[in-house]
Amino acid sequence: MIKDRGSIKWTAMMLPEHVKQLRDWEREEAWLENTELDEQQLEEMNQQIFLAMEEARKVAVLCRKPLGEKAIQGLIHYYDPHHRLLRIMNAEGKRQDVPLDAIIGIEMDV
Secondary structure, three states: OOOOOOOHHHHOOOOHHHHHHHHHHHHHHHHHHHOOOOHHHHHHHHHHHHHHHHHOOEEEEEEEEOOEEEEEEEEEEEEEOOOOEEEEEOOOOOEEEEEHHHEEEEEEOO
8 A cells, every 4th residue: 555645745736825725714614514503592592682672782792704703792773584684783873784694692781
């Protein structure tokens, strides 16, 4: 049996930019697979959204984005079930639309 270096031998033929892009792509794919929510978590978040809207409570919405997470703080202003968007008004009064598919967590009274 021939023993070689496997995929290591091919990285010398690639540009460093391409190697970095491939590694970033692998990290992004692995991260997106690990952040899928189950039905119980989705129902819990749905209840938190409607409670926050009803009582005008401040929330921190944790969103997924490629290669990281981002928290958006403010009041939930509007929920659009047709476009699957959540509209949040931050402390400065700016509006930010968040796709429901990007939300991975909600914290109340921040």
